Amino acid sequence: MTAWIYDSVKVIVWVFFRLVTSWRVIGIQNVPEEGNLIIVANHFNLADPLIIGASINRRAAFIAKKELFSNRFSRYLLYKLGAIPVHRGQIATEVLRAADGTLKQGQVLAMFPEGARSHNGQLGPAFSGAALIAMRSGAPVLPIGVNGTENIKGLAWLLRRHKVTVNIGPSFYLEQDGTRITNQELTEATSIIMKKIAGLLPAGHRGNYTVE
Numbered sequence: 512m513t514a515w516i517y518d519s520v521k522v523i524v525w526v527f528f529r530l531v532t533s534w535r536v537i538g539i540q541n542v543p544e545e546g547n548l549i550i551v552a553n554h555f556n557l558a559d560p561l562i563i564g565a566s567i568n569r570r571a572a573f574i575a576k577k578e579l580f581s582n583r584f585s586r587y588l589l590y591k592l593g594a595i596p597v598h599r600g601q602i603a604t605e606v607l608r609a610a611d612g613t614l615k616q617g618q619v620l621a622m623f624p625e626g627a628r629s630h631n632g633q634l635g636p637a638f639s640g641a642a643l644i645a646m647r648s649g650a651p652v653l654p655i656g657v658n659g660t661e662n663i664k665g666l667a668w669l670l671r672r673h674k675v676t677v678n679i680g681p682s683f684y685l686e687q688d689g690t691r692i693t694n695q696e697l698t699e700a701t702s703i704i705m706k707k708i709a710g711l712l713p714a715g716h717r718g719n720y721t722v723e
Contacts, residue, residue, distance in 0.1 A: 512593030517570050520592065524565040528558075532659070533672050536566045538679035544568070547614040547650040548682070551641050551704050553634055553712065554623035556660035563621065563655060566677040571619040574606065574640075576627070595620075597640075607644065614648045624704055632661040634709055634718035642685060642700035646692050651682040652704065656711025678711040 528534050542548075550571060552563055560573045572593035580586040580596050589596075595609045613620045622644070624637035645652050659675035662668060685700045709720035 512570060512572060513591040514570070516588075516591045517564075517593065520561075520588075521565050524561045528562060528565065528675065531669050531672065532675045534562070534675045534677075536677045536679070538681075539566070539568065541679045541681050542567050542569060542653065543651070543682065545617065547617050547648065548619045549614070549641065549645050549648070549650050549652045550619060550621040550655055551624055551652055551708060552621070552655040552657055553708050553716070554625055554628050555632055555657065555716075556628065556663050558660055558663055559623070559628075559657050560621070562657060562660065562675065562677060567619075567679070569619045571621040572613050573621045574610070574623075606640075607647070610644045611648060614644075614650050620644070620650075624701065624708075629661075629718075632716055634705060634712070634716065634720055637701050637705050639697040639701045641704055642697050643692065645685045645704075646687045646696070646700060649684070651684055652707075653682045654680040654704065654707035654711055656680070656708055656716075658712055658716055661716075680707060680711050683707065 550563065552559065564571055570593070572595060574597050575589060575594045577596040577598050580589055595606060597606045610620055622641045624641040625635050626638045629635050656678040659673055662673040685703065687696055705720050706722060709717040710722040
């Protein structure tokens with residue numbers, strides 16, 4: 512991650528979305544000022560990583576699908592922004608190693624547990640990668656719900672100042688029993704993550720997840 516490039520992009524994104532949307536951030540006090548952290552969020556639009564990155568007071572390394580690294584310019588920029596490439600739905604050894612390295616340095620790792628954008632504005636099924644990394648590292652998990660970005664389509668949205676809300680919840684930890692993480696533990700931990708995210712979204716965006 513190159514700090515000046517990250518910070519420059521963050522400022523550009525902040526100014527742009529302040530001009531064209533009615534954007535608000537709730538719960539910024541829940542973002543720890545230091546120490547390792549795993550952000551988990553829903554994913555309705557390609558703009559979500561940019562908006563989340565510009566909404567928090569920390570630099571975050573996003574795990575991103577490998578297809579985004581397909582051309583020279585995007586690959587250069589994404590690496591400079593600290594992004595970690597992954598094949599959709601897979602958490603390979605090199606990704607785990609990169610994630611562990613980010614967290615061991617006391618930095619922020621950001622993930623979309625669904626692994627892909629939702630095209631209907633609803634939370635969808637999640638992969639277990641975020642839960643696995645959280646349980647392996649012992650890092651706190653920070654849930655974020657983003658709504659309003661599902662309306663960013665075409666060019667007409669630029670004239671409508673859609674409401675975009677980034678709702679940041681309290682961080683939490685995922686515990687495990689024993690030294691080996693079981694499939695059942697991963698399933699239960701993934702469900703916990705998704706319910707935390709669902710609780711930060713309006714009822715109409717929660718999909719099949721229930722909020723306790």
